[in-house]
Amino acid sequence: MKNPTFSKSALLFAALLASGFGIRAEAQDAVTAITNAKIMTVGPLGTIEKGTILIKAGKITAVGADVAVPPGATVIDAAGRVVTPGLIDAHSHTSIEDNVNECTNIVTAEVRVADVLDPKDINLYRELAGGLTAANVLHGSCNSIGGQNATIKLRYGAPSGDALLFQGAPPGIKFALGENPKRASFGGGARRYPATRMGVEVSIRNAFLEAKAYKKEWDDYEAAVKAASAKRPAKGAPAAALPPAPRKDLQMQALKEVLEGKRLVHAHSYRADEILMLINVANEMGFKIATFQHVLEGYKVATEIAKHGAGGSTFSDWWAYKEEAYDAIPYNAAIMASHGVLVSLNSDSDELARRLYWEAAKTVRYGGVSEDEAFKMVTLNPAKQLRIDKWVGSIEVGKDADLAIFRSHPFAPDTRVEMTLVDGKVLFDRSKDVAARKGVAATLGGGQ
């Protein structure tokens, strides 16, 4: 960051905006204390058998076994419960209004999921009930280069889609390889290029050749403007003529940001060959892939993925729903992780997103991942993949108070989420939900 002062104030402003809908009503110095809890911090403090978390202004201000609760604090007694960081879903399409895909072109890097978020989508609430507090909301996989993603916090009921956005999260974009962009999985409908894996590769390479030319045009222009403004004209002489500005193209702008490392690439992929293909194209064109999504054959090329520095966000055990998904194994997450790939487990589904903790548990059974490492796959690891780990993903002082309170260990078969907090605000409370259900039942019964 070139200008830390500006960035800090910008962040503060963003945080104020973001917290406005929920926190403003409460005094900024009000303290919430979660007490008597078993705390799985997923951070340097490990697991605290019985401890306290203090929350102020949406942030964690203290965590530990010997933390004093200040007078006047709102106390949530979590005796017998397990507090964890809020879960993070690195592949979601939740709360998207209208079509998930802009399917009409091969490259639609100009479209933005952030334009179509619906903060009243009931799925956000249902996901909160599964302890989920953040999600990477992606464009669909219809085209080789899809639209821009939105990293959100699950601030269900926020006044606008913008209020869901995770302030400070770097922007990203969806890529897709294989059957979906070549439309092999979609019977009928309009055919459009590409129809083969070869075509998918070429379409990405062509887009980046164009983006590089676009970037050069803008770089040259900006250099010329800089040079002209540095050259002070002699007194009385006219100012040096500036070159005409190039046309701004929203699609090329997004790919230019990928080339500049400012926009994260999340690449939908299945087969080992296409994963290697994209790594080669990225190396050739000079960009990085942040995550391979689904990546069901990642176990075959884990070393190459790790070498590129990409993460892998996969399913625990979901496969064979189409031809390119037949060579999947439930050991995929474990094998990728053992080869140095940063691994997360995702849902790609509003339903599965409500129980990601059990998805993580499966990697203990298949591949012998330790419980701590397994739980990271739905908390800290996706936070790192989305570059939001300085705010979320673990319970640490200074991080956002995005927390889930479980009835028992999140991997236990009888567990469930009792309460979920986002920015320190309780957005799901099972006891209230159960009470409300009785009210609804009474209304329905009385109306008949």
Next chain:
Amino acid sequence: MNRHPRPGLALRAVTGLVGAALIGLSPAAEAAKVPSYAITKAKVITVSGAVIDNATVVLRDGVVVDVGPSVTIPKDARVIDGTGLTLTPGLIDAYSGAGMPAARPAGGGAGGGAAAAAPAPNPIAPASNIYERVRAADALKARDSGITTIVPVPREGLVFGAAAVMNLVGERPEGMVVKQNIALAASLTTLGQRYPGSLMGTMAFFRQALMDGAYHRAEMASYEKAPGGRRRPAFDPGLDVWADVASGALPLLLQTSRVGDLRRAFGLADEFKLKVVLAGNTQAFEEAALLKERKPSLLVSVNFDPPKAGGFFGGSDDDKDRAEIESAEKNPGALHKEGIRFALVSGFANDFLAGIRKAIEKGLPKDAALRAVTLTPAEILGVADRMGSIDKGKIANVVVWSGEPLTKEAKIKMVFVDGELYEPEEKPAGPPGGGPPRPGEVAGDVRAQIEVKR
């Protein structure tokens, strides 16, 4: 259609008829032949001011020349006894499908007859004039509902072109135009198999179009300043229109159907400093606080059950749809209660009056409803200086009602547009004697709607 004005029984002095002889004359010549009228002893709801009982309204040369309890009746005026009748300003439907071709069924046109051979209109046509697509004879039928003025909008497409305020009079659409190019009309919709096929794509499309418009304008200006030694930039009429929108010179009349579309439209307006008029908004009450803060030019549709496009995963939720229809019906009343200013529009509903009545039934006060279809739309469309109320000097767009206007009992006896009289045909009102309908007979006004499912 070229109806002779049918002077009804209310006419005391019947002079020479005009009508068929007017074909081919210029609007000015037409107007000159229109007789003067004096409607006496009527209740006049001016909308701009008080309700005047037992008043006379004089219409001459297409203009309201006098209104009040004691006015001088010109010698040449036809006097209409308005005893027991109520006058209101002509209704303005500021987002209307009147005169526009019906929506095309999907897949139509292949191997069909002459009708099917018509080419699909371009769904992206910023440089076109909507009034050129109006079928005058069809549009004039809206007068049966007391509508004197429309802003016609195509039923399908993304960017419709220049919107116009049109009076329902005469033979040719261009002669109907009161004010051309009041806005660029467009919709936050999608085009299915063609870009944009998603709401995300639609937003991106509008952003790029606005940026390209501004860029094109700058390019042309730069060339104009120093044309020597440079390749001439190509003129693009569509981008030229977008440039006007981007500079704030031309409002964007945007169809906003979803609740979230309000914020999307405000987002575009803020990003590009646009003037926007928002049409649709059947669930706008959900954003009452936002609307109070932003005070937009708001057109609220009484098309409470518009056809829905199938989503990617298809399927409609019947319970949700029903709830949406019910809340849409309450929407105008709820907005009024919050003190939010809006005009009611048909939004392609078949029966504008029925929609207005439903809004009244669900909580919109009658006087507020009348204002929302007269003076408020005139203000929003920038024509309140010439229409929207019964005031001296305004265009002679007047509706003569028996019974209380906008109620089910009300009948529209006469409609004056630009001072020209039109009398709707009496509709048969059930069987004689008022008994139950006999077998094979249908009581009242029954409409059948055939919906073509995609």
